[in-house]
Amino acid sequence: MATPTNLPAAQTTGNVLTAAYVNDLRGAFRVLQVVTGTANSQVGPIGGSYADAGLSATITPSSTTSKILVAAQINYYNDSTGKSTWNLVRGSTQINESNPLGGDVANIDGSIFLTKFDSPATTSATTYKVQGKCGSGGTYFRASASATCTIFLLEISA
Numbered sequence: 001m002a003t004p005t006n007l008p009a010a011q012t013t014g015n016v017l018t019a020a021y022v023n024d025l026r027g028a029f030r031v032l033q034v035v036t037g038t039a040n041s042q043v044g045p046i047g048g049s050y051a052d053a054g055l056s057a058t059i060t061p062s063s064t065t066s067k068i069l070v071a072a073q074i075n076y077y078n079d080s081t082g083k084s085t086w087n088l089v090r091g092s093t094q095i096n097e098s099n100p101l102g103g104d105v106a107n108i109d110g111s112i113f114l115t116k117f118d119s120p121a122t123t124s125a126t127t128y129k130v131q132g133k134c135g136s137g138g139t140y141f142r143a144s145a146s147a148t149c150t151i152f153l154l155e156i157s158a
Contacts, residue, residue: 032066032155035059040148049133050087056129059153061120068118069154070095072130075147078108080134087131088114095128111147117156128153 037057059068070088078084083100096116120126130151 030157032062032157033059034155035153037151038148047134048082050131051133053086053130053132053149055149055151056127057151057153058125058127059155060125061123061155063157064121064123065158066120067156067158068120068126068128069156070114070116070118070128070151071154072114072149072151073111074114074130074132074149075111076109076132078110078134079106082134084110084132084134086112086114087133088116089129089131090118090120090126 035057037055039053039055041054043052043054053074055072055074061068070090072086072088074086076084076086078101085100086098087094088096095118096114098112098114101110101112114130118128128151130149
């Protein structure tokens with residue numbers, strides 16, 4: 001199977017496209033597995049420090065060279081005037097943090113989409129989760145049943 005470091009040389013006009021060349025290309029950058037997690041209940045108050053938002057998923061990579069594309073759709077409600085921040089976490093390690101959202105107005109419904117192309121370098125079960133905080137320490141809720149939050153984990157061959 002091809003990897004980014006041993007892909008075949010580029011084809012040029014007049015060369016025959018062989019089965020071996022096509023097979024080498026087929027192995028690189030494939031989606032090997034997809035795992036999702038959803039949450040649709042309110043979580044709060046979250047307050048001024050990062051707290052788990054109740055949204056997580058666990059994946060077991062098939063190779064230590066695999067990459068994990070992490071994508072989280074977060075629907076939220078902020079009933080304070082403080083800015084909120086969202087965080088993607090692998091295990092206990094922060095891997096992506098949003099810019100502060102909101103501001104001087106309370107009672108804001110919002111949505112944010114966070115992504116990260118991660119290299120966990122393991123074949124052990126790995127949990128990714130979402131955390132949130134409100135800068136002013138105000139009350140902070142994640143979405144209700146009518147606005148489900150989702151986290152997607154895609155293992156990509158390297």
